[in-house]
Amino acid sequence: MTTQVSPGAGPAPEPPVGEPRWLDADEQRAWRAWLYSTQLLNDRLDRELMRATGIPHAYYEILVQLSETPERQMRMSELADRCLSSRSRLSHAVSRLEERGWVRRQECAEDGRGLLAVLTDEGFAALEAAAPIHVEGVRTHLFDQLSPQQVTAMRDLGETLLRHLDPG
Amino acid sequence: MTTQVSPGAGPAPEPPVGEPRWLDADEQRAWRAWLYSTQLLNDRLDRELMRATGIPHAYYEILVQLSETPERQMRMSELADRCLSSRSRLSHAVSRLEERGWVRRQECAEDGRGLLAVLTDEGFAALEAAAPIHVEGVRTHLFDQLSPQQVTAMRDLGETLLRHLDPG
């Protein structure tokens, strides 16, 4: 779906330097399968979670990150990093979560510039309500479809790519 | 990142019916690696394409789909399906591509309700300019990072999930 414009495939004839390294037929197929499946899976999980709980997946992740911290609070920047989110995006998101009463901002003692995002009890309750929905989606659309070997391969793939994409 | 609220892991103690089937530690790890890596990869490819060409990946896909058709034209609905897009989304997107002069709408002879999206020469040129950027991104961030076995595993995973998610 996404790559070829020019030459039809063929067994990788070593393109001259500077020429695009087009995908061959097998690579195309692998790439499209990956692209479509990830897109469909994410859409599906996000949609189901949204329908059932009104929480978009991005917000759910914020709640999860906060809940996994001892004090249920975290610096805005660290939260943004963990959610693979820009600071701006996180700032907007926390504002909306604040409106729902699920998170509040609190000044940071050690750093006058900083703020802590704190998960409220209401926020934790919302997360507890949403978690079973979400895990059920992950089960039925992902793990239930895969053999143990495929799960291993998935983890291996993910971790390999992460080493390249997110060396941090 | 995303699932556990409640019990810490443990070797899958067969939850009672109705209880959430929580992920164990290995599953967590696999899930997070998958989720993060797909997110980072998509963000990266989209961003690079956008920066270099001004074309978001969703629009790029529309152009690709049209270009792969014999007449460089397709019914709106079919185009939406192939782009994993809602009709509404596609309609908006085609409107914007029309403003750029890359696509035009054309009445459909056989069905008075229908429209054809037609790729213009300018649109094709834009696609030809963008394709090398995109394929280079897919190479460097995906295929260059993976062994041949991993590529095979990736295709297998993708296709397995597609059979479940998109049985069409």
Added chain:
DNA sequence: AGAGCGTAGTTGAGCGCTTGACTATTCCGC
């Protein structure tokens, strides 16, 4: 023929994200 239903596509409101500019605070070197 025309009532009713299904299909094709569009539209507008509202939300979330991105970008880039902005404020406020801290850190660092002199």
Added chain:
DNA sequence: GCGGAATAGTCAAGCGCTCAACTACGCTCT
């Protein structure tokens, strides 16, 4: 301790997407 760079976070404009309502056409049954 003071001036400048770096860091933390916010905000506004603009774009893209979703949802639900809407128009228009085709199909079928009577």
